[in-house]
Amino acid sequence: ELIERRGRESLREMFAMLSRNHSALRIDSIRSDDGTIQVLAQDAAGMWLHFDFQCQAGSHSRIAGFAVRMVPPPRDPRQPKLAAAQWLEAFAGFLAEQAAADAFSGAVIIARGDQPLYARAFGLADRERQVDNTLDTPINLGSMNKMFTGVAICQLVEQGKLSFEDNVGKHVPNYPNKDVTDNVTIHHLLTHTSGMGSYWNDKYEAKWKTIRTVEDLVPTFSDDPLSFEPGDRFQYSNAGPVVLGLIIEHVTGMSYYDYVRENIFEPAGMENTDCYEMDRPVPNLAIGYTRANYDGTGDDGPRRNNLFMHSVKGGPAGGGFSTVRDLLRFSIALQQDKLLKPETKQIMLDGKVRMGPDMHYAYLFGQHGKGALRNHGHNGGAPGISADFRFYPELGYTFAVLSNYDNAAMTVSQTIEKLIQQQAAVDHPEVAASLPKYRLGIAFGRRNNSVMIREAIAGGPADQAGLSTGDKIKSINGHKLTEDWLDLVTEPLAKGTSISFEIVRDDKTLVIEVTPELIK
Numbered sequence: 001e002l003i004e005r006r007g008r009e010s011l012r013e014m015f016a017m018l019s020r021n022h023s024a025l026r027i028d029s030i031r032s033d034d035g036t037i038q039v040l041a042q043d044a045a046g047m048w049l050h051f052d053f054q055c056q057a058g059s060h061s062r063i064a065g066f067a068v069r070m071v072p073p074p075r076d077p078r079q080p081k082l083a084a085a086q087w088l089e090a091f092a093g094f095l096a097e098q099a100a101a102d103a104f105s106g107a108v109i110i111a112r113g114d115q116p117l118y119a120r121a122f123g124l125a126d127r128e129r130q131v132d133n134t135l136d137t138p139i140n141l142g143s144m145n146k147m148f149t150g151v152a153i154c155q156l157v158e159q160g161k162l163s164f165e166d167n168v169g170k171h172v173p174n175y176p177n178k179d180v181t182d183n184v185t186i187h188h189l190l191t192h193t194s195g196m197g198s199y200w201n202d203k204y205e206a207k208w209k210t211i212r213t214v215e216d217l218v219p220t221f222s223d224d225p226l227s228f229e230p231g232d233r234f235q236y237s238n239a240g241p242v243v244l245g246l247i248i249e250h251v252t253g254m255s256y257y258d259y260v261r262e263n264i265f266e267p268a269g270m271e272n273t274d275c276y277e278m279d280r281p282v283p284n285l286a287i288g289y290t291r292a293n294y295d296g297t298g299d300d301g302p303r304r305n306n307l308f309m310h311s312v313k314g315g316p317a318g319g320g321f322s323t324v325r326d327l328l329r330f331s332i333a334l335q336q337d338k339l340l341k342p343e344t345k346q347i348m349l350d351g352k353v354r355m356g357p358d359m360h361y362a363y364l365f366g367q368h369g370k371g372a373l374r375n376h377g378h379n380g381g382a383p384g385i386s387a388d389f390r391f392y393p394e395l396g397y398t399f400a401v402l403s404n405y406d407n408a409a410m411t412v413s414q415t416i417e418k419l420i421q422q423q424a425a426v427d428h429p430e431v432a433a434s435l436p437k438y439r440l441g442i443a444f445g446r447r448n449n450s451v452m453i454r455e456a457i458a459g460g461p462a463d464q465a466g467l468s469t470g471d472k473i474k475s476i477n478g479h480k481l482t483e484d485w486l487d488l489v490t491e492p493l494a495k496g497t498s499i500s501f502e503i504v505r506d507d508k509t510l511v512i513e514v515t516p517e518l519i520k
Contacts, residue, residue: 025041025042026041026042027039027040027041028040028041028042035054035055036053036054036055037053037055038051038053039051039053087419087422087423088110088117088118088419090419091110091118091415091416091419092118092120094415095108095120095122095412098408098411098412099122099123102123103405103408103411104122104123104403104405104408104411104412105122105123105124105133105289105403105404105405105408106121106122106123106133106139106286106386106401106402106403106404106405106408106409107119107120107121107122107133107134107135107137107139107323107324107400107401107402108120108121108324108399108400108401108402108412108416109135109324109325109327109328109398109399109400110397110398110399110416111328111331111397111398111399112395112396112397112398113396114328114332116328119135119324119325120135121133121134121135121137123404123405125137125139125284125285125286125287125404126286126287127287127289127303127305131284133286133404134284135323135324135325136272136284136323136325137284137285137286137323138272138273138274138276138282138284138285138286138321138322138323139286139321139322139323139387139402139403139404140286140288140310140314140319140320140321140380140382140384140385140387140402140404141314141318141319141320141321141322141380141385141387141402142318142319142379142380142381142382142385142386142387143238143317143318143378143379143380143381144318144320144322144377144378144379144380144387144388144389145241145275145314145315145316145317145318145319145320145380146241146316146317146318146364146378147330147364147365147377147378147389148260148264148265148320149241149244149245149248149256149260149316149317149364150190150348150362150363150364150365151264151334151339151340151348152244152248152256152259152260152263152264153186153190153244153247153248153363153364154340154344154345154347154348154363155263155339155340155344156248156251156252157344158340158341158344161251161252162186162247162251163186164185164186164187164190165185165186165187166185166186167181167182167183167184167185167186168180168181168184168185168186168189168243168247169181169182171247171250171251172243172246172247172250175218175222175243175246176218176222176223177222177223177224179225179226180194180196180222180226180243183226183229183230184196184226184230184243185230186244186247188230188231188240189237189240189241189243189244190240190244190362190363190364191234191352191353191361191362191363192234192235192236192237192240192353192361193230193231193232193233193234193235193353194226194230194237194240195226195227195228195229195230195232195235196221196224196226196227196235196237196239196240196243197221197224197227197235197237197238197239198221198237198238198239199217199220199221199238199239199242201220201221203219203220203221207220209311209312210312211311211312211313211315212277212312212313213255214242214245214246214249214255214256214315214316215246217242217315218242218243218246221239221242224239234353234355234361236445238317238318239317240317241316241317241318241364242315242316242317244316245315245316245317248316256315256316257274257275261274263339264330264339265326267333267338267339268326268329268330268332268333268334268338268339269326269329269333270322270326270329270330271326272321272322272323272325272326273320273321273322273323273326273330274320274321275313275314275315275319275320275321276313276314276320276321277312277313278307278310278312278313279312282321285321286321286404287305287306287307287384287404288305288306288307288309288310288382288383288384288385288404288405288406289303289304289305289306289384289404289405290303290304290306290309290383290384290405290406291303291304291406292309292383292406303405305384306382306383306384306385309382309383309384310382310383310384310385318380318382322402323402324400324401324402327389327398327400327402328398328400331389331391331398331400332398334391335391335393347363348362348363348365349362349363349365349367349376350362350367351367354486355444356443356444356486357486357489357490357493358370362376364378365377365378366378366379368390371394371430371431372392372394372395372424372428372430372431373392373395373420373421373424373431374392374393374394375390375391375392375393375397376390376391376393377389377390377391379409379410379413381406381407381409381410382406383406384404384405384406385403385404385406386401386402386403386405386406386407386408386409386410387400387401387402387403387409388400388401388409388410388412388413389401390413390417392420395420395424395427397420399413399416399420401413401416410455411457411458414457437494437496437518437519438493438494438496438516438517438518438519439460439461439493439516439517439519440460440461440462440489440493440499440514440516440517441456441457441459441460441461441462441463441517442455442456442457442460442462442467442514443455443457444473444486444489450472450473451472451473451481451485452470452471452472452473453467453468453469453470453471453473453503454469455469456468456469456471460517461514461515461516461517462514465512465513465514465515466510466512467501467503467512467514468505470505471501471503471504471505472503472504472505473501473502473503474502474503474504474509475501475502476488476489476499476500476501476502477492477499477500478500478502492516493516496516496518497516498513498514498515498516499513499514499516500512500513500514501513501514
């Protein structure tokens with residue numbers, strides 16, 4: 001029955017994958033109950049699997065159905081169950097399910113201080129050659145590179161070689177856009193308030209295969225006019241950090257890549273972090289995989305590699321590679337003041353621009369939460385790239401999630417964030433009172449001077465109500481958006497009352513009401 005229903009080739013592929021990914025199984029227990037045989041086993045890497053065999057009626061030797069899933073380790077009843085162990089166990093089970101469903105490929109690390117609490121890798125770094133991801137596999141960071149650019153600029157401020165209030169023209173007088181040289185400061189570039197945009201345009205498309213230096217990127221955007229008066233508002237920019245990279249090169253006389261390698265990666269012990277050139281052999285480098293088409297459309301096709309979707313080499317705005325272990329080393333070095341003096345580090349990390357409830361953008365770092373839950377980091381995403389990194393100075397936690405699938409890291413990082421909140425509420429009772437009581441399942445963003453839904457989290461209240469990623473918001477509860485538009489969300493959200501969003505989608509105006517969900 002099983003062969004007839006699922007086919008010989010499908011079963012052969014499934015068992016080949018099991019053999020490849022879970023070698024040397026050790027059976028822990030076998031149970032038989034009402035026509036079902038259940039087997040619990042552990043593979044050579046320490047992963048636990050639960051097998052279900054459905055037997056044909058009247059026979060325990062003929063299989064009618066088969067299923068396997070990864071599960072958390074079985075609990076030793078002799079050991080007391082601590083709160084921290086409990087949430088780590090829950091997370092291990094969740095991530096195992098994500099990997100088993102092919103929803104996650106990459107690596108994850110969670111640490112407290114310098115001690116990893118959880119560290120695992122899943123999936124393949126190279127599908128063609130069947131190379132596994134490991135904890136030391138360099139995976140594309142996307143925009144997380146911006147943090148290194150922020151640290152580099154702050155180091156040069158510390159050395160007295162530049163000031164946050166310097167305009168671009170002071171250090172790059174030949175930059176070919178007078179509005180930028182005269183009016184844009186380093187502070188504007190660090191906070192995405194310069195009015196500059198990004199470089200994904202026709203000029204970039206014409207030369208992306210040959211971009212290997214910071215100078216190579218500049219002509220793709222240098223002629224673009226500013227979107228607004230510098231300092232007027234926030235607009236996420238990839239061109240701005242490239243100009244910061246140019247400033248680093250002019251001030252130090254070094255290439256951007258050499259500077260961050262010698263002054264950030266090497267002091268922090270980050271041995272597998274760099275902006276690698278994708279057309280040159282790099283051992284163990286992960287290839288990204290996406291369901292999107294080469295023009296960025298579609299998300300439901302077979303996975304394909306992203307080698308022809310990104311530039312040959314990353315730079316100050318993103319596209320470098322690192323490992324989860326190296327990112328933990330970066331967190332430790334930063335918090336132990338090996339990269340910056342404490343006062344400079346604080347200036348870099350303190351939120352400058354309000355982004356959402358308890359969310360601010362600092363100097364190329366994000367700041368989330370408040371009190372003991374305050375954390376800093378950055379995320380990154382593009383076709384075949386999904387990444388997130390956070391550290392909690394007061395609680396001592398660091399986590400890094402790197403995936404060579406697009407849209408895979410954020411679900412994992414949000415789960416970690418929630419579990420850390422729950423643990424913090426146990427360790428610090430005062431934290432419980434500050435935790436949000438309700439959620440909408442929305443991440444807001446800005447695009448072309450408009451507020452938009454950057455992400456409507458799958459299965460969340462907003463998603464279920466009908467809001468979608470990319471929706472442009474016209475009004476909230478009947479009020480047009482002003483500089484304090486976030487208050488229109490945070491005040492009713494704190495009470496759990498419904499919020500009405502007037503949005504524009506495909507040139508049509510819709511009104512969608514979202515009822516916040518109680519956080520359990």
